[in-house]
Amino acid sequence: MYIIYISTIMITTAQFTYIPLDSNDPRESVDFLLELVAQHEVEVDVNYLSTSIRGKTDVVFELIREVYDTMTLEDNDFRFHVELLNPVSEENDPLDIDAGQI
Secondary structure, X not given: OOOOOOOOOEEEEEEEEEEEOOOOOHHHHHHHHHHHHHOOOOEEXXXXXXXXXXXXXXXXXXHHHHHHHHHHHXXXXXXXXXXXXXXXXXXXXXXXXXXXXX
């Protein structure tokens, strides 16, 4: 097993879709999830069918895990689909996001 240490700040973009499968009010579940996302230092773009987040790679992965764990505790069936873009270094970020400001 190889461990790679990255000394530069990496920026990752993730897009996820959360679908509550047996909820009487799915909008309530989605709104709860969006409130959870808003508590993290990431850029958020909410669309009709999915949400995109962009930020430091470790923060993005922690947020994905927290969303999954939190919704699992709700004890409802759900579908959680996540797509990830490859990380880019802060210096090579095409959107020129200052990771210190995220």
